[in-house]
Amino acid sequence: MNPDATPASVSSGSPVLQAIGLSKSFGPVEVLKDIALGVNAGEVHAIIGENGAGKSTLMKVLSGHLQPTRGELRIDGEPVHFSGPVDAERRGIVLVHQEILLAPDLTVAQNIYLGRELRKGLVVDDRAMNEGARQAVRDLGGDIAPDVVVGRLSIAQRQLVQIARVLLVPHRVVIFDEPTASLTPVETDALLKVIADIRAKGTGVLYISHRLQEVKEIADKVTVLRDGKLVATRPASELEPVDMARLMVGRDVAKLYPDREAVAARETVLEVDDFSVPGYAQHASFQLKKGEILGFAGLVGAGRTELMEGIVGLRPGRGALRLAGKPVHFSDVHASLKAGIAYISEDRKGKGLLLAKDLRENLTLASLGKFVRGLQVDRARERAALDQAISEFDIRTGRKDLLAGQLSGGNQQKLLLAKMMMLDPGIVIIDEPTRGIDIGTKEQIYKFIAKLAQEGRSTIVVSSEMPELIGICDRIIVMRGGRIVGEVAGEHMTEDEIVVLATGVKTGEAA
Amino acid sequence: QDKKVTIGVSIPAADHGWTAGVVYHAERVAKLLMAEHPGLNVIVKTSPDAASQANAVQDLATQGIDALVILPSDPDPLVNAIKEVKGKGKFVALVDRAPSTNDDSVRDIYIAGNNPALGEVAGKYIKENTPDAQVVVIRGLPIPIDQQRQDGFDKGIEGSNVKILDRQFGNWNRDDAFKVMQDYLTKYPKIDVVWCQDDDMAVGVLQAIEQAKRTDIQYVVAGAGSKDMVKKVMDGDKLIPVDVLYPPAMIGTAMQLTASNFYDQVPVSGTYILDATLVTKENAESFYFPDSPF
Amino acid sequence: MADTAAASPKVRRSWKDVDLRAVAPFVALALLLILGAFANPNFISIDNLLNVITRSAFIAIIAVGATFVISAGGLDLSVGSMVAFVASLTIMFMNSGALADPMMTLVAAMVLALAIGAACGLANGLITTVGRIEPFIATLGTMGIYRGLTTWLSQGGAITLRSPDVQSLYRPVYFGEIFGVPFPIIAIFITGALAAFVLYRTRYGRHVLAVGSNEDVARYSGIPVNRVRTITYVIQGLCVAVACLLYIPRLGSTSATTGLMWELQAITAVVVGGTALRGGVGRIWGTICGAFILEIVGNIMLLSNFVSEYLIGAIQGAIIIIAMLVQRSLVRKS
Amino acid sequence: MADTAAASPKVRRSWKDVDLRAVAPFVALALLLILGAFANPNFISIDNLLNVITRSAFIAIIAVGATFVISAGGLDLSVGSMVAFVASLTIMFMNSGALADPMMTLVAAMVLALAIGAACGLANGLITTVGRIEPFIATLGTMGIYRGLTTWLSQGGAITLRSPDVQSLYRPVYFGEIFGVPFPIIAIFITGALAAFVLYRTRYGRHVLAVGSNEDVARYSGIPVNRVRTITYVIQGLCVAVACLLYIPRLGSTSATTGLMWELQAITAVVVGGTALRGGVGRIWGTICGAFILEIVGNIMLLSNFVSEYLIGAIQGAIIIIAMLVQRSLVRKS
Ligand SMILES: Nc1ncnc2c1ncn2[C@@H]1O[C@H](COP(=O)(O)OP(=O)(O)OP(=O)(O)O)[C@@H](O)[C@H]1O
Ligand SMILES: Nc1ncnc2c1ncn2[C@@H]1O[C@H](COP(=O)(O)OP(=O)(O)OP(=O)(O)O)[C@@H](O)[C@H]1O
Ligand SMILES: [Mg+2]
Ligand SMILES: [Mg+2]
Numbered sequence A: 001m002n003p004d005a006t007p008a009s010v011s012s013g014s015p016v017l018q019a020i021g022l023s024k025s026f027g028p029v030e031v032l033k034d035i036a037l038g039v040n041a042g043e044v045h046a047i048i049g050e051n052g053a054g055k056s057t058l059m060k061v062l063s064g065h066l067q068p069t070r071g072e073l074r075i076d077g078e079p080v081h082f083s084g085p086v087d088a089e090r091r092g093i094v095l096v097h098q099e100i101l102l103a104p105d106l107t108v109a110q111n112i113y114l115g116r117e118l119r120k121g122l123v124v125d126d127r128a129m130n131e132g133a134r135q136a137v138r139d140l141g142g143d144i145a146p147d148v149v150v151g152r153l154s155i156a157q158r159q160l161v162q163i164a165r166v167l168l169v170p171h172r173v174v175i176f177d178e179p180t181a182s183l184t185p186v187e188t189d190a191l192l193k194v195i196a197d198i199r200a201k202g203t204g205v206l207y208i209s210h211r212l213q214e215v216k217e218i219a220d221k222v223t224v225l226r227d228g229k230l231v232a233t234r235p236a237s238e239l240e241p242v243d244m245a246r247l248m249v250g251r252d253v254a255k256l257y258p259d260r261e262a263v264a265a266r267e268t269v270l271e272v273d274d275f276s277v278p279g280y281a282q283h284a285s286f287q288l289k290k291g292e293i294l295g296f297a298g299l300v301g302a303g304r305t306e307l308m309e310g311i312v313g314l315r316p317g318r319g320a321l322r323l324a325g326k327p328v329h330f331s332d333v334h335a336s337l338k339a340g341i342a343y344i345s346e347d348r349k350g351k352g353l354l355l356a357k358d359l360r361e362n363l364t365l366a367s368l369g370k371f372v373r374g375l376q377v378d379r380a381r382e383r384a385a386l387d388q389a390i391s392e393f394d395i396r397t398g399r400k401d402l403l404a405g406q407l408s409g410g411n412q413q414k415l416l417l418a419k420m421m422m423l424d425p426g427i428v429i430i431d432e433p434t435r436g437i438d439i440g441t442k443e444q445i446y447k448f449i450a451k452l453a454q455e456g457r458s459t460i461v462v463s464s465e466m467p468e469l470i471g472i473c474d475r476i477i478v479m480r481g482g483r484i485v486g487e488v489a490g491e492h493m494t495e496d497e498i499v500v501l502a503t504g505v506k507t508g509e510a511a
Numbered sequence B: 001q002d003k004k005v006t007i008g009v010s011i012p013a014a015d016h017g018w019t020a021g022v023v024y025h026a027e028r029v030a031k032l033l034m035a036e037h038p039g040l041n042v043i044v045k046t047s048p049d050a051a052s053q054a055n056a057v058q059d060l061a062t063q064g065i066d067a068l069v070i071l072p073s074d075p076d077p078l079v080n081a082i083k084e085v086k087g088k089g090k091f092v093a094l095v096d097r098a099p100s101t102n103d104d105s106v107r108d109i110y111i112a113g114n115n116p117a118l119g120e121v122a123g124k125y126i127k128e129n130t131p132d133a134q135v136v137v138i139r140g141l142p143i144p145i146d147q148q149r150q151d152g153f154d155k156g157i158e159g160s161n162v163k164i165l166d167r168q169f170g171n172w173n174r175d176d177a178f179k180v181m182q183d184y185l186t187k188y189p190k191i192d193v194v195w196c197q198d199d200d201m202a203v204g205v206l207q208a209i210e211q212a213k214r215t216d217i218q219y220v221v222a223g224a225g226s227k228d229m230v231k232k233v234m235d236g237d238k239l240i241p242v243d244v245l246y247p248p249a250m251i252g253t254a255m256q257l258t259a260s261n262f263y264d265q266v267p268v269s270g271t272y273i274l275d276a277t278l279v280t281k282e283n284a285e286s287f288y289f290p291d292s293p294f
Numbered sequence C, D: 001m002a003d004t005a006a007a008s009p010k011v012r013r014s015w016k017d018v019d020l021r022a023v024a025p026f027v028a029l030a031l032l033l034i035l036g037a038f039a040n041p042n043f044i045s046i047d048n049l050l051n052v053i054t055r056s057a058f059i060a061i062i063a064v065g066a067t068f069v070i071s072a073g074g075l076d077l078s079v080g081s082m083v084a085f086v087a088s089l090t091i092m093f094m095n096s097g098a099l100a101d102p103m104m105t106l107v108a109a110m111v112l113a114l115a116i117g118a119a120c121g122l123a124n125g126l127i128t129t130v131g132r133i134e135p136f137i138a139t140l141g142t143m144g145i146y147r148g149l150t151t152w153l154s155q156g157g158a159i160t161l162r163s164p165d166v167q168s169l170y171r172p173v174y175f176g177e178i179f180g181v182p183f184p185i186i187a188i189f190i191t192g193a194l195a196a197f198v199l200y201r202t203r204y205g206r207h208v209l210a211v212g213s214n215e216d217v218a219r220y221s222g223i224p225v226n227r228v229r230t231i232t233y234v235i236q237g238l239c240v241a242v243a244c245l246l247y248i249p250r251l252g253s254t255s256a257t258t259g260l261m262w263e264l265q266a267i268t269a270v271v272v273g274g275t276a277l278r279g280g281v282g283r284i285w286g287t288i289c290g291a292f293i294l295e296i297v298g299n300i301m302l303l304s305n306f307v308s309e310y311l312i313g314a315i316q317g318a319i320i321i322i323a324m325l326v327q328r329s330l331v332r333k334s
Helices: A055-062 A085-090 A108-112 A126-139 A155-167 A185-200 A212-218 A241-249 A304-311 A333-338 A348-352 A359-364 A379-392 A409-421 A439-454 A466-472 A495-503 B017-036 B050-062 B075-087 B115-129 B144-156 B174-187 B199-212 B227-235 B250-263 C002-039 C046-055 C057-071 C079-096 C102-129 C135-153 C164-170 C183-201 C203-213 C215-220 C225-251 C262-272 C284-303 C309-333 D002-039 D046-055 D057-071 D079-096 D102-129 D135-153 D164-170 D183-201 D203-213 D215-220 D225-251 D262-272 D284-303 D309-333
Strands: A017-026 A029-039 A044-049 A070-075 A078-080 A093-096 A173-177 A204-208 A221-226 A229-235 A268-277 A281-289 A293-298 A318-323 A326-328 A341-344 A427-431 A458-462 A475-480 A483-489 B005-012 B040-047 B067-070 B091-095 B109-112 B134-139 B163-169 B193-195 B219-224 B243-245 B270-273 C158-160 C253-255 D158-160 D253-255
Touching: A017 A055, A029 A055, A029 A204, A029 A229, A044 A055, A044 A212, A044 A241, A055 A093, A055 A173, A055 A204, A085 A093, A093 A155, A108 A126, A108 A155, A108 D203, A126 A155, A155 A173, A155 A185, A185 A204, A185 A212, A185 A495, A212 A241, A221 A241, A229 A241, A241 A439, A268 A304, A281 A304, A281 A458, A281 A475, A281 A483, A293 A304, A293 A439, A293 A466, A293 A495, A304 A341, A304 A427, A304 A458, A333 A341, A341 A409, A348 A409, A348 C215, A359 A379, A359 A409, A359 C203, A379 A409, A409 A427, A409 A439, A427 A439, A439 A458, A439 A466, A458 A466, A466 A495, A475 A495, A483 A495, B005 B017, B005 B050, B005 B250, B017 B040, B017 B199, B017 B219, B017 B250, B040 B050, B040 B250, B050 B067, B050 B075, B050 D046, B050 D225, B050 D284, B067 B075, B067 B250, B075 B091, B075 D158, B075 D225, B075 D253, B091 B250, B109 B250, B115 B144, B115 B193, B115 B219, B115 B243, B134 B144, B134 B174, B163 B174, B163 C309, B174 B199, B174 C046, B174 C225, B174 C284, B199 B219, B199 B227, B199 C225, B227 B243, C002 C284, C002 C309, C046 C057, C046 C183, C046 C284, C057 C079, C057 C183, C057 C203, C057 C225, C057 C262, C057 C284, C079 C102, C079 C135, C079 C158, C079 C225, C079 C253, C079 C262, C102 C135, C102 C164, C102 C225, C135 D262, C135 D309, C164 C225, C183 C203, C183 C225, C183 C284, C203 C215, C203 C225, C215 C225, C225 C253, C262 C284, C262 C309, C262 D135, C284 C309, C309 D135, D002 D284, D002 D309, D046 D057, D046 D183, D046 D284, D057 D079, D057 D183, D057 D203, D057 D225, D057 D262, D057 D284, D079 D102, D079 D135, D079 D158, D079 D225, D079 D253, D079 D262, D102 D135, D102 D164, D102 D225, D164 D225, D183 D203, D183 D225, D183 D284, D203 D215, D203 D225, D215 D225, D225 D253, D262 D284, D262 D309, D284 D309
Parallel strands: A044 A204, A044 A221, A093 A173, A173 A204, A293 A458, A293 A475, A341 A427, A427 A458, B005 B040, B005 B067, B067 B091, B091 B109, B109 B270, B134 B163, B134 B193, B193 B219, B219 B243
Antiparallel strands: A017 A029, A017 A070, A070 A078, A221 A229, A268 A281, A268 A318, A318 A326, A475 A483, C158 C253, D158 D253
């Protein structure tokens, strides 16, 4: 992106960035074991692995955010020691975090240029930075006003800002930790183009994703981690997504989406009639049937999240809601939970989990009432519930007394699911259920959602991953610009039809 | 015949018993004076600290006063504000607390209780009655009037065997005085006399002594002349044999003098120092005002 | 094998870590006790220690309430004035002679005090939650209101408990003892135990900590955030009322300066006790220990002869900072 | 088409939103002015208004410094005592007669005041950042220290500027005017303009807001978080020193009670001005407006004759709360 600023790559012999015998432990748990890895200039090197395999940890070590317990890093063959992320950044190694790290009170441009503001004399040059920021975001296929405060952006928009921010640093190796987890296909395509661009300019790229198709498309080399160990490094051309999945999980992942019998027409459990969330969603009407899985598709900013939040009482909304025919109105989540509707937020860190509290407290937070014995919360039962959740949801954790923030991203997602399911809701609204989830776990989650339907619960799935919606839903409602623009079901549930509805543009024109 | 006159009265906010007495008497006399002179308007304003009192003085001046009666919460910081008023040719009566320069460039009259004398009278009483006493002192807040009282006290006990064991601040606050006294009682196995220079603090001191059940303390000398303490003197309480008078009513005196400057055609000027009378069982009755809040 | 070897020191380490953070205030207290013993031999006499702990009761009990407010992410600056206000109204009720029987009067007055305290707390809570005003400012406002009303009630003077019957009946509540332990000390521990139970063992307590750690997560989990927060202020108000119940028999009187600056002392006790002001964590026993520390620092200063009376404030300030630094380094070293 | 329709109200909304939040304090000020005019016709006289604004200079200037500290996520409770400390030392220097020439003395004293203010601020900053102590507690500690030292310096009495030469030379700094505008008012606006420049236009200002908004992000962005924070305290110290320079000629004297509770007033001004205590946002002009509001509330109360003097505190508290409620509802309605 910034070719003049890119430090010239010196030799083509040794990798730009190389890890040798790298190990990392947190407390008693060894998360990375003896990893050897190299990134060459002009190469996209994908890292895949299950949730908790140690991918993010490895990336943090490579970019100076964490110090390795053992082992060595080399740049151009020379041993280096990073004193911190800033030091790594100075040497051209930059990381796009899995979590979003932006200052919510500053604007998009201010965030993008934070720490390296452009100046005119003594004064910061806001005009130039706004222009630069607008361009940087546009290059990524986004359109965000540079003077908007980041706190007002959606997760996807923040992710774009974060990527733009990192790419503006002079870089030799860019590490992307699940950059596309919260992007929709349109932005994903744009990002993949950008990655191809920087590769062409001689930058080395480390790329983490759970979307194996994407990996296949973009990567030159693929490294698979399992339980902190490097399982294999192969040229991408030799690997098909199924092979990758097998290497990751250690078994065949035959079928991602569960089989579901066609559901006979059933009674309506939730009826949404001309419902508006001022500023985000207008005049939405739809019905949810018993035992149904209803999908919501749309581009970033289509207002799906806000519509759901409006329905469960997290935002002020106007319009009629009927639950099993009875008109209801929720002024807060407390009320909607009581009525048996659980909403699982897309923002697991900001709105889902208490990162500084342990797993047990997180798990039972929403359903504490069930654990009260006399006046006290019964900790033994909480622990039993945690044990059960860990096995049921396959939460991979070395110790049970970890803090929620110490779980890997995917395992946090599973914990969040477990937490809301403790409530035993009749209607579940899951926003981006598999964001950042590995393929093996995805399979489990889909099974889980199917099981919900089987038990007669109704599910709304809001997702930006179209294959997933198509794979598990009975019907898919498509939103654009805050409005419901259509519904697809049966054989009409194809990516093409959805994209046409979501963008308002015929296929082929979209991009 | 009824001259229109406005008198502004600026006093500290009622933050402990004595200042509450000041407020009480200021309001009482204001009503009296206004009833007496229909043309007279008296505006009483209270302020919690020196800086806001300076503001209050400025605000009074804005309202067009002819005279200012002021009892400064802290005199030195208020001199400039008072001079402003005086500079505009208004009549200024300064009450109780004198700044370092206290002459007619600052005020027309000065009415004061006698701070050094309050200390001195207490000191003399201790010297005369218990010449070999071991005394603990509880001071007020670290501001000049407190210092003057301490100096007066030292002068009062001069030349005797009276020994001051300790001096600590009680902030003219009952709770703090209670704490300080508790600790004195822990620290010193034998205390003969307590001088706490203020009746409010005496309340805390008496409780601490009672709780410790100590019998070595012969008596407590407080000061100001609150109704509770004067009552104790009247009733012959062993621990409170006397009280040193420092009447909050002096603000009323100053207001009356100021009013007479306008209505009685007697130019008033100079300094009026009120005695720090020692209230004893014999004369206590004449200093007992059961209606006052103090 | 290698794993186990690596594991054991690590486990110990994290155990120590948690423990030390909670233990730090008690270590500081122990150090102070030793320091005090050197400063003045009378210091460690049972009598003196009982005195000091007894008079720390007000701040300790108020600070227990503040622990709730603070761990839910709030702040209450009005507690000092609330003490003055609640105590004044209670004394005025007892003086009113509404009930003839002294015992009845006393009981009714106590109930009244608790009710007023709860109401004041409720007002604070509603202003911050429903009115959505930063707690610092909201309670700064009510601090002015409660103190102003007290001044007005007392007409600037003192409000003194008049009936000698009630007074002698009430006196033991501060000055009385049970098995040689002064009643206020017992009150501290009962309050502490109750509070610890509520905060650590009940659902409500869990909600308080959740709200303080991340309000959004709490809201998305269906926790009625405003109600939880408001109730912390009510608890604070009740604690203030309990402190008042102990305070009134001590001097039998209130004035406009009663409880001045106690809010700062209470907050200091909470923080010295290891509760962070940003919320999400609450340490009841640490808070009580913090209140003891504050009172003991003052006591040592008065008992020792080294310190000019002018410098006491400065040294108290310095000791607070040093105590916090020691705590930090303890925790960090672990 | 549908897209544009959905987008445009959003944009309009957010524009209004931002605007009203910044405008709210000024609206409150205007309402107060109208209220004041009803309370007493003298209120809107130029003389009175100039008086009020002039004397709000101390709090306004201190609060400008507090805006930096608070928007970087800190807090400084020591500013009131710092005023006493800095002013006392400065007066003592002028009294010492170290320099014969009054003009030289004055200039040297001013430089000295700024240096002491900066040093006090630096101390606060280092204790909170390097010592890693919560700012609330750290500055509560230094509050005690500065005030204690002042008490000790003044030996419990007052410290008064003695030399009449220096005094008459210095007097215009508070009482002087330029084109009919009192000098302190000019000082407020110069300080405000400088501060706004630093906070909004320089890289340092940007970093202050970033640190207050999210410390981790700032650290990852290579911003020296501790240094940025420490400097905000130094700026606060300099602002305190500037306030002292105006304060000394006004009263010519300090004592142990100088600046008592000013910290609370300064923080209130900041919050009333629209800066949130959690950091990340700073509104310099709002802060100055907030300081005016506070002073005007007091002024109206003094000028009007309806209010019992005992109730002034209560009404001030109530007005602060009402002002904040009005602000909130203004912003919400938009
Ligand atoms: N600070 C920490 N303390 C203890 N354990 C940690 C810490 N950070 C991460 N872990 C553990 O390290 C392991 C690897 O985590 P990491 O985040 O690297 O996984 P990941 O491969 O990125 O997974 P995902 O795909 O879910 O993002 C997990 O088991 C996690 O619980
Ligand atoms: N606080 C806010 N103020 C104003 N606009 C906002 C705010 N938060 C979000 N928005 C805007 O609302 C729109 C819808 O938000 P959002 O992107 O979350 O919708 P979505 O359909 O759920 O998308 P996704 O879930 O795919 O990210 C976006 O354009 C976003 O910029
Ligand atoms: Mg990860
Ligand atoms: Mg969404």
